[in-house]
Amino acid sequence: MTARKSGSRIETEIERCRSEGQWEKIPELVRQLSAKLISTDDVGELLLGEMKLQQFLKENPLKQNCSPRTARPPLTEARSHLTNVLQRGNLRTELLQEANVLMGKLCYVEGDYSEALTHFNRVNLDDMQLSSAPIYRLAMIAEAYATKGLCLEKTSTSCPPSSSEGDQEIITCYEKSGDIALLYLQEAEKALSAGMQNRSPKPGPVSQEQELGFFLETGLQRAHVIHFKNGNLTHGVGRFREILRAVETRTTQNLRMTIARQLAEILLRGMCEQSYWSPLEDPPAQSPLDEPQCTHTHPEYTLPRRARIYTGENLFCPQENTEEALLLLLISESMANRDAVLSRIPEHSADRVLSLQSASVVYDLLTIALGRRGQYEMLSECLERAMKFAFEEFHLWYQLALSLMAAGKSARAVKVLKECMRLKPDDPTIPLLAVKLCIGNLHWLDEGEGFAKMVVEMQDKAAEFRAKGFLALGLVYSLKATDASLRGVQEEYQKKALSAFQRAQSLAPTDHLAVFYLALQLAVSRQIPEALGYVRQALQLQGDDVHSLHLLALLLSAQKHYHDALNIIEMALSEYPENFMLLFTKVKLETLCRGPEEALLTCKHMLQIWKSCYNLTNPSDSGRGSSLLDRAVADRRQLNAVTLPDFSDPETASASSSSLMMSLPSSPSSLFFPLSSLYPTSPMPRSDPVGHVFCDHFPRRRLSSASSVHAPSVAASRVEQALSEASSLQSSTPKHGPLHPWMTLAQIWLHAAEVYIGMMKPAEAMACTQEAASLFPTSHNVLFMKGQVAELRGNLEDAKRCYEEALAISPAHIRSMQRLGVILYQLQRFSLAEKVLCEAVQLCSSSHLGWHSLAEVLQAQGNMAAASECFLTALQLEASNPIMPFTILPRAL
Template sequence: MTSRSKNAVRSYETEIEKSREESNWKKVVDLAQQLKSRSPQHESLAHFLIGEGKLEVYLDEWPPIKENIERAQRELSEARGYLTLATDEAGKKAGVALDAHLLLGKLNYACGAYDESLKQYNLAELSTLTEKELPVRSLRIVAESYAIKGLCLEQNALPGSTSRFKQAERESELIRSFELASELTLLYLQRAQAARAGVVLETALQRAPLLHIRAGRLQSAIDRYREMLTAVESVSTQSLRLTLARQLAEVLMRGVTGQVYKAPEALVVTPQQGTLTRRREEHVSEGPWKPKKYAAINQFVPRNEYEEVMLVLLVGEAMAVRDAVLSQSAEFEAARAHSLRNAVALVDLLALAAVRWGQLPLLLESLERAMKFSFGCAHVWRARALAAAAAARPLAASNSPSGSGAYRGQGAGVRALGVCRRAAALRRHDAPLRLVAASNCFRAGWIEEGIEMADEALAIEIERNGPMLARCYLYSGIGHQMRAQKTNSRIEKDAANDLSLKQLLKSVELDDNDHLAFYHLALQYMYIGMLNEAMEATRACLRARAECGGGLRLCAALWACAGAGRRAARALHAARLARHHYPHAEWPLWALAALQLVWESGDAALATGKELLKLLNSTEAESDIEQNGYAELEALSDSQHDDTQSNRDAVSIRAESAGAFVAERALSDVEGGEAARAHALSPLQQHRAHAWLLLADLCLRLDRTHAAAGCVSEAAALTPHSHLVLYTRGLVHAASSEWEEARQCFQNALAIHPTHLDSMVQLGSAYYELGWLRLAERALREAGALGPLRADTWRRLALVLGALGEPAAAADAAAAALQLHPAAPLAAPLAAPLALDLPL
């Protein structure tokens, strides 16, 4: 009979232990009551189990937070009584008194009795527990005990008179409690795969590194995050790892630099002795209370803070995307919103890191993955629009292969515009987003689309009287300025010029400290021939920002104009100042060479031209051009060189120049085939070719025709079918009085670039020298229709009309040339183009 009773008790204990590990507390209470009735000698054990079961049942429904303190004080009295009974001498003999004290500490914490909770932990001698293998349930009890002890110590503030030694001792005890709690929690979750951490343990996992940060021990906080993240993952730690990864990335990005950063150390795996197996253990543990950690021979270990931040963010982003809720059903709305918040937080951090370190393709891939769960999320769409706009490169700077691949840069612009339109529909009152879209359109040469987006932003800001109103007027003015430069119709050109001037004046009126607004206003004044007003606007631009590249270029150009007086010293000083501010840009050398040729000497101009070529041939210049390192962020004229020798085309990426670009690429494809595709033109090659053409022009002005021909040959080797090469070769033939060859060169240049103004004027001169006067008149009148403010065109037309015996018409043309002469820069053919600056 006694043996049968012992077997029954043993079966009860086995079933109870199984139910405790499974957190089936109602069954634990029922079995404990049966055990108490069947075996009175196990009464202390039964009291402990009943108290534990009732406590855990309550806490499963009402977590131990401040809002539930009053309810806990009312409803946990019965559990308190049972657990207190288990702490008597019988309980000590039964071996449940220690666990009962630990659970009473948890119960008192739920009731808000923090001092009593700490007293229970002192009775259990929690601080001196020996590290040894524990059952799964005991692991959780001890982990919660350390966590609650730390929380209670935080709640009980020390008196102001406490010594620093006592404060430091308490802070050390607090951190140690949370660290032990976090390690035991991870170990518990690894051993109990289906268990949930709960509020207390989740708080403990996050508190230890935060306390290190608060105490100024940043490296200790980082090490704590690393230890938790290198622990072997379990089902219950997935959401926790996502939070910890995000927090570690934030700490690394905010408080760590290369000087203080310490790379993590790889865990060393010690192979087991005396075994014949070749299998390596991938998990290691440093003690009975330490969680298992990942360790492998090929495990990646970051070497600097950049690699670690990107690794942590990419791992976190992968977890956030994996846990995203895709269902749009109402029942999953809360879960979907929670997963979206987690994913958006990771994507935002990844955007900061990727943009800071120039990894835009990586960011775009992440945002593409975010599209599957961010339907209708305006924030994600806006981030994707901004990233796509930043990644879209100007067409002239595209470094893609020839043929259809030459438009990859434009394809990126198309995608950026499409994403911007989608994001704008979700954010109906977001003017800056539309300005980004307008900037993207202007860079790609889509003027009408850019004006449309700028006008939408302007309407939004006018309605709300927003802070971006001045910048909206500026973008609208830029669009109409580009439209005026593009169109060949006099009526449309005048209307666009008037509207652009009106918008730019409004922008300056609203913000008199915006150097970009003053710069574009000065540029507009120069386009319409109002040089005095252009100079005043340029001075205002440089007062707002002394190192503005566009303002320095305008100064050099305006002071070089005959109408502004021969202010050689000022023009040269402006060019040299621009060279000082932008040492790796080539446009200051272009302008300086042109001015030196007029006011210093031809040898000085040639020396500057050679310096330009040396700059472009150097490895440093190549790196700067590939990365646009020499350009201002908001003054892309420093890096956009569409046409370096045409006043008419001295504007941003235009439809005509884009057509010439395509024609040149097509000719290269036809002639070279696969060889042309293998050696596609790069921006560096184009800049080198332009430098050789500059040297050729300088040599022509110094009557060194053979040297000029050699420079043209060098440029032709780099860009054999460029209209600029053909145009300059025609100048060389014209200097040698080879007018038939010059005519063919100018006609070929116009076949590639039909609106290249310089080629049209020189073709008219060639016709004149050949005696084909009517053809010369036609060519010069077409040039006058395209560029009515160019004095040289009307002067040559006056000569042609005089030769045709039309003195009245010749006199009108000569009068127009004299009237426009002050507006013509003295070194026009050599001046770098005043391309359009587009603010970001």
């Protein structure tokens, strides 16, 4: 009785050691078992044969496509033990099955695949019980199926695998092996956890985690490889999903990360929305993803015991391929960050390289997936998490910089680009990207100058990018000239800009941008004939460049060839019908050439274009996956800090595309006007930029019946319907999307208001202004327009208050300064009017209106000499004054 209990204890210990892979303890346990029980020689032979084989594989792990092992002493001893067991046949059926399975595994290791299949067929693996099998037996069965599949692959190379029945048998073997391997790993981890809970809390050796090994890993990974090799993408994706739905174990974490990454790559590169099916749906019988010649039959099999899968209520299930790919990649990214090797000691260098490579692949795929959705904010956050193991890794730093640029985080992007420059000091594209940001909305001109000089000083290392370096340097100097308040400083920067642009043109004579910016700088310097020559040269290089065509029209208007300029604008609009900058210029030119009624029709046309381009009342209309609709909706409280961009602001215009820079210039109807005039008629001069806080929605009110537009002319009555339709788009419901579409709509309202002011219709002008104010209530442009309407009505105090409020929001708004000076003059406050107008002239010395108004104030004060100089300056400037400021054209790389 005592011997039986002792034998039972030893058998339990043997089973535990077999499950945990502690093969070094087996010989001693076999010796104890033989001493306690009789008739255990065959069991001992089996255990010793298994021990020899497993110990050999542990010390000499197999690899995929490796050559067979030659006969070695451990393998010879293992074969001797197993042969003795099989020849005697004294063991019970379960143990004989194990002996055959081990012999088949040994034959595979030695390269005798046919003999291995003989042993597996003798056992019939499907007859091996799973229901009450111990843990070690689950691993043995899983390895047996994998080994059988490997042997079938080795022996069936003579026939095409994609069309043979043997191929289906191979896939079934691998899939059964993978399913049983998942079950084994779950049961092993559960047993390990239970054992640790039952142990004494005293410190002791920690049990090692289970290892997959060659055969189990093959069973988990080989089936989908064959599916994809045969062109059966549907079944391959299905197999991926089955493995990922199984409850995770610590042993399968790295495998799950690999499979999740591979599946995400397939979803992103090989599957479209039309061919996608949900993980909870049955795969389609026929799919365009699969090769036409591949067999779609997939034999079903049942196992009496399967691995546990994730189940429960309210589980998230993706509904499209990008959604599932993002889910998989975010899971992979979390695992890569968790398991990152951060140690810099030499012993861990190989592991650190592998960890970095794995993470880099995940982040590259995240860049593709999130870039498709326009989720650059989320992408930058993901890449920031990767910085903990991105030391001296240029690729991750560069990816972070690009994602920050796309997310609009320009200041942080410049700092990251500086680190990229340190890592790759000879790459000219990096400082060029930094210049692009600095001369954009950041307006860091000194930093931009430094980056541009870095490219120029690279000499031959910069190659073709050296011309871009001079181009960037010229843009920096041009913007500095615009910002300069002293005439001498302004002229110095203009000379530097012209010199840089000329150098860029000499290095890249076929680059139309170099010629265009040279023409633009000459135009800003009021060298109109020279600018015309270069802009025509730019059009010869790039005949459909919208900015070159726009500059040509402005130059023609500066020479007072308004009809020719209008023809150029209409020709450009035939190529770019949705370009609002061209349309705003057309409104000004039509007011002069064809009358305000035609300008109102153009405003109506702009409203129709806006409705078709930015119909944001139904977000789904903009297309699935559109970056326009994937932006988060900002808080409504941000609206109070939002203001419209000033159309005449050179810095704002230079940092944006044509659809963003739309503000309110006036249309000149005469050369000069007396100070008693209520409406200024000239292009809007320069004003300095105002910081914008961007949000994604804001309230809009319907136009009340009391403020609706009523115009006696036919054109005005036709445009009233368009204004009413556009007003009906506005509601109290917050709109999705970025801010610039609503900026565009507000500018359309303000242009319509200005046309009505030119027609002396204050009620209609105020109605349009109120619509713009409902979008941007604190915009200095809106307040300026309200001041214009008040002037038209003769309310000088109201107009003065509006201009002062506009200057409180934007202290450098030139037009508000000029009109405030005029109002102060009309109120007989000459000294204050002179001070305000002198400041306006100092901020924008190229505006003839400021000089003319200052001349009249000086004349009223009896300072005739100074007034004469101001009048002459105004005449000289007006002779070359375009219909719209040249600085509305973008100055950016």
